[in-house]
Amino acid sequence: MSHPSDQPTPAPTAADAAPGPRLASAPDRELRARRTAELFQDAWGYAPDGVWSAPGRVNLIGEHVDYQDGLCLPMALEHRTYVAAARTPTDRVRLRSAQAEGVVELSAKDLEPGTVAGWPAYVAGVLWALRGHLSGGEPWGLDLVVDGQVPLGAGLSSSAALECAVAAALEDLFTLGTEPVERIRAAIRAENDFVGAATGGLDQSAAVLGRRGHALLLDCRDFSVEPVPWDLAAQGLALLITDTRAEHSLVGGEYAERRRQSEQAAEALGVGTLRDVDPAGLPGALEAIADETVRRRARHIITEIERVRRVGALLEAGSVRGQLDQIAALMDASHDSLRDDYEVTVPALDSAVDAARAAGAHGARMTGGGFGGSTIALVEHDRAEAVAEEIARAAETRGLPAPHFFLALPGDGAGRDL
Numbered sequence: 001m002s003h004p005s006d007q008p009t010p011a012p013t014a015a016d017a018a019p020g021p022r023l024a025s026a027p028d029r030e031l032r033a034r035r036t037a038e039l040f041q042d043a044w045g046y047a048p049d050g051v052w053s054a055p056g057r058v059n060l061i062g063e064h065v066d067y068q069d070g071l072c073l074p075m076a077l078e079h080r081t082y083v084a085a086a087r088t089p090t091d092r093v094r095l096r097s098a099q100a101e102g103v104v105e106l107s108a109k110d111l112e113p114g115t116v117a118g119w120p121a122y123v124a125g126v127l128w129a130l131r132g133h134l135s136g137g138e139p140w141g142l143d144l145v146v147d148g149q150v151p152l153g154a155g156l157s158s159s160a161a162l163e164c165a166v167a168a169a170l171e172d173l174f175t176l177g178t179e180p181v182e183r184i185r186a187a188i189r190a191e192n193d194f195v196g197a198a199t200g201g202l203d204q205s206a207a208v209l210g211r212r213g214h215a216l217l218l219d220c221r222d223f224s225v226e227p228v229p230w231d232l233a234a235q236g237l238a239l240l241i242t243d244t245r246a247e248h249s250l251v252g253g254e255y256a257e258r259r260r261q262s263e264q265a266a267e268a269l270g271v272g273t274l275r276d277v278d279p280a281g282l283p284g285a286l287e288a289i290a291d292e293t294v295r296r297r298a299r300h301i302i303t304e305i306e307r308v309r310r311v312g313a314l315l316e317a318g319s320v321r322g323q324l325d326q327i328a329a330l331m332d333a334s335h336d337s338l339r340d341d342y343e344v345t346v347p348a349l350d351s352a353v354d355a356a357r358a359a360g361a362h363g364a365r366m367t368g369g370g371f372g373g374s375t376i377a378l379v380e381h382d383r384a385e386a387v388a389e390e391i392a393r394a395a396e397t398r399g400l401p402a403p404h405f406f407l408a409l410p411g412d413g414a415g416r417d418l
């Protein structure tokens, strides 16, 4: 077995080609799927049985609430991860990725957590999690080529895109008969238990259930999803994603600490999860929490769930354009709460958000877990370039890494392309 690098190189984007801010938008889906089929042909010398893909995602609001049964509002991106695959009469799985070196060969019979390292674990984990659905103990004989356009490690969930594209391919190739929610749960198990990276399920739900022109009101209590209209393009608006490219620091330990503090808060308040606290009773209810830091952590989660509820209700009731000020204020309040109460922002995130607001964005916030990663800003479509320029200038002035930019339109969930 060869040993591919653990750190695949990101796919080159338009942003790499020239200096200054460039707004990378997603290349044409059919073209990209055909290209992935060609990569398969080059790699294995025959044509694939098909090509499947699944999108990255960005969370519009509802951060650090999934582990307290909260609500969040992700949308799937048009940027997708493509998987060309063919079934083979063996028990071998052969893998390649356009974003990683080398060829990987695995024995499909012996997949157990801890046996596969690096990026192939995201694929092997899905095989492992779905193997109970194989009829009659058939082997997973499979050749596979991955080509991703979701930037890796930017907080846009390239990991769930990869898992969910693989799950879609397996469903069709092996006629597994799984429901979408079973594929979501398998992808979550793959990442939590096989790869060993903590994930709450938001990413996989968006990657499977995304819908063009919509955001998804996701209830993390049962992973039920309600699509709400988020058709920015039709209203002359755009969502500017800024990948700050800031070094992720202390992520594991800080994430675990926040989760622990949120559990302490729920215990002090005598509730199962903070979802059960009525925001109308704040701030008085929080006085039951003795520790000042834990009290602020709880205030973030309880008020953030309420902000998601409000944005969801606004989007159900009318257009984004018609309610811009209210949506913007809720996005801004979300960021400020994550900065001041939850303390998961870093200078690069605050800088991008401050610069976007100063440049006239209708609301801006960090998105994802924090400590690096990406921000979003709701902007007039014809102002996107100018806002990006201001964000880039602010980063340069502060000696921060040069950000990468994307224009995000809500795309479809996992599916078959060819």
Ligand code: ADP
Pocket: 006, 007, 008, 081, 097, 098, 099, 100, 118, 119, 120, 122, 146, 147, 148, 149, 151, 152, 153, 154, 155, 156, 157, 158, 159, 160, 162, 197
């Ligand atoms: P994010 O999901 O925010 O992009 P993660 O650290 O959760 O960041 O997942 C990134 C990892 O997923 C990569 O380091 C790699 O192991 C794997 N991965 C995602 N997309 C690809 C791809 N196209 N090719 C190879 N590995 C990939």
Ligand code: MG
Pocket: 157, 158, 159, 160, 203
């Ligand atoms: Mg991820």
